[in-house]
Amino acid sequence: MAHRGNPAYTGGMKIATWNVNSIKARLPTVLEVLKTIDCDVVCLQELKCETDAFPYLEIEELGYNCAVNGQKTYNGVALLSKFPLEDIQKGLPGDDGDDQARYVEALIMADTPVRVGALYLPNGNPAPGDKYTYKLGWMDRLAAHARGWLKQEEPFILAGDYNVIPRDEDCWDIAVWRDDALALPDSRAAYRQLKWLGLTDAYEAADGRAHEYTFWDYQGGAWQKGHGIRIDHLLLSPQAADRLESVDIFKKAREMEKPSDHVPIIAELSD
């Protein structure tokens, strides 16, 4: 793949997920980051724009095919791929009546095709409440969908903003987060349920260090103080996990001009 900048490189795949917090407000930053991290597949969340308003031209110019599930003002997800996309599906099965644009998947036609789902899991606050119930229901639907995929025994990846802090050491101060929808026992149990199905958290498998984060609040100088949380994850099927080489959190994105409050997390897979 010449686009990797290494003519001798003939395979593998770099896949990133990043909550951009408005693709319109962030476009110059997004384009610069995408060029820098140079991934084959990118999952974007919180586009905050309708499908037709997605900046297709600018993103396609970087060599990406785009599958977009947009929505006005809120949510919105996109799947970008330098390989052709097939079987594009928007929304999770069982989403009937759910008008929130939080999921898009496609078959990435790499040498070995990989199915990828790009997701923006509900925040769930305040908990308890309707929003928390919606979050847990959404996670159940995601697990049901993953179960169906696992039966195919093919490589697949569910990547996105999960809005779940998996472990105490994935935040700067668990005392602050313990009663938050991102860390409550039911949220963590639902995340563990995904892992018990046989999915692998790429970060935990390839790195696993405590106090490495993907989100820092805009408020209170959280970035400068190191007050972050790890909530953006890539979950890999066994066939994808077998190929996991490394994971990198692109923290540089948080100190750029007009940054998102999230940064990309990147997994590299071998052939």
Add this chain to the structure above:
DNA sequence: ATGGCAACCAATGGTTGA
């Protein structure tokens, strides 16, 4: 005691996010 920060839509403030 409150707002803090950023983006959005709509409207000169309210809502959402995490």
